[in-house]
Amino acid sequence: MKLRKWQIDCVQHALQLYNEQQHFMCLATPAAGKTLMAAELSRCLLKSNKIDFILCFSPSAEVSNSIRATFSKRLGNEFNGMMGSIGNALTYQSMASLSPSFWRLLSSHRVMVIMDEVHHLKGHEFATPNAWGEEVLTHIQNKAAYTLALSGTPWRSDKAPIVLSKFTEPDNTIHCDFVYGLHNAIEDGVCRTPRITLVDNDNIHLTEDIESHTFNSISALLDGSSFNYSALLHHPEVMLYLLSLGVNKLTETRALSPNAGGLVVATSIQHALRLYDMLVNDFGQSACLVNSQMKHPSSIIEHFRFNDTQWIVSVGMIAEGTDIPRLQVCCHLSRIKTEMHYRQVLGRVLRVDDSRNKVAWLFTLAEPSLIQFAYNVDTDLPDGGSVVFEQNTQSIDLSISSGSQHANNPQNYEDKPESFHVANEVILKLGPRELQSKHCCVEEEANYNLAMLGDFKQQIVRLFG
Incomplete structure (x- = not known):
């Protein structure tokens, strides 16, 4: 070599x-x-x-x-x-x-x-x-x-x-x-150019018992309420929307690179199972799961490395040093919010192969820390990068009901999957395609109701050109 x-x-x-x-x-x-x-x-x-x-x-x-x-x-x-x-x-x-x-x-x-x-x-x-x-x-x-x-x-x-x-x-x-550095690697054709998409919503309604509040961004919601980031990651419509962006981008990428793959980084095993189910049943994608509790996770990763499966959904397994060059799209839904982890996840889609596509995509929520990490990657450039803001005009309606303890302690979402059951039908509007998916809400006497009624906005951080 x-x-x-x-x-x-x-x-x-x-x-x-x-x-x-x-x-x-x-x-x-x-x-x-x-x-x-x-x-x-x-x-x-x-x-x-x-x-x-x-x-x-x-x-x-x-x-x-x-x-x-x-x-x-x-x-x-x-x-x-x-x-x-x-x-x-x-x-x-x-x-x-x-x-x-x-x-x-x-x-x-x-x-x-x-x-x-x-x-x-x-x-x-x-x-x-x-x-x-x-x-x-x-x-x-x-x-x-x-x-x-x-x-x-x-x-x-x-x-x-x-x-x-x-x-x-x-x-x-x-x-x-x-x-x-990354700037040198992109100039030399050693790494793909990253495109980081930060997804936000400008009209979020949160109801706790009889009190109702409206927030104009995810950052405002997290800062002004007890509804935390991990709970937001488990919201069915948030998961569906982020996956829809990833699926659309991977479809577009595979037109140039038929073997291109996507990575979904989940926050727990139960979370990964739900994301896997959405990919397969809602979006008709081929996918595999990998986590540390499986008998032979290394074999699953090795098999995915050389096959043409579209997605791999991982809980902490596809991390630093894992070499899968065909990965070109990533949906980041992990609750880990450290810059080290963020950059390691981004690195999984930067490795070049012999495909025609030289751009890597990372989709994540516009949470304050993750916004800062995206711009920190940008400022690694000696001469600075460029940031382009784009607004997605697609409309989306979503709601979830959960007990107040779920907003404060998202472990209830992850460790008690039996508490979820089908209770409502949600329709996700994605332009010409309309996906119907049944998802759940949790029955509690005192509850939060979260309705994201505004448009999802995308801030696309275009790095290095």
Whole structure:
């Protein structure tokens, strides 16, 4: 596989710095090809007889499997930890179960240790690490011949320091030895251009018992009432509308790229089941489900990677490092509202393949944090990007009745699916096509009634041109 220019530059820079230091930190935008760069760097160190073995650690089994395949192909050798192999890829979770004899390899041999998505490792001293960070500080720091840290999002949501990282004064930001940003990746044709669509509504009526309030945006609703974001994500018409945008865009994309796929990021297993049901029964789409409670989630992901199923609905499985280049559209309905998670989800649809389409779409609600994250991606540009506001004139009527405890505690939506049953019929108007779908409301004495009577508006953040 031919290396990209940034990968060649990064390898050369790392080889130079390794003459002076043992650790190298690479920040490259999600989907840029960090694993291949790491494999090439390892190949160069092996060729120059500076290392004997390579150990790679990552946050999930899916990513570890992908690393094994990439390293084996690039190095021309087995990479599975078995006799005769040149190394292995393991998860951070497995560190605690590795035997003392395993860790002694770092003292008896020259080992290159690669830590993928290093932001998972908290701590720069023994007083503050998390479990994974402590394993690195105990067994790897000052013992590995060389270490390589990789990340697409070089910060933690809790703002804690990242293990083995150097920090710059006075703002205590992380020091990266090599940086390859999204702007560069798009200019080089390494990543697709993102289009982030923020969906809002300008006429929301909320009734609690006998009190009624009207809000002109989702932000105003969340700020001015106890109806929270997670409850909104479970609203049938919100789910239907976001999915309709994704389905329409994927249909348009597949006209150019017949194998293009879509990702739906759900907030819980029950939520994922409802979204899956809507995709299949309301929109007539082909889809599959994947979550951590399934027996063989890695097999489901691997099968989807190479087939032509339109959608995969995931609860935390299609995350950082998961390599599915045919993903080009994403509906983000997760309750997680951290910038790290947001960028990792966006990265799942940025990876290029040989298709004609070079644009990636992310659909999400116009929740205040998510709005800010979208514009933060925009401001990563050295020369700034452009933001275009568009209003969708399609009309939509929707309502939901729920107990006040559901507005305050959306866990009731997720953990008690039996509390839902068919109680009303809702019609979603989508231009020439009209979809009828039966959805539920929850019977409670004291209840909220949410009616979004205004037009859904779309603010489309057009990045990089």
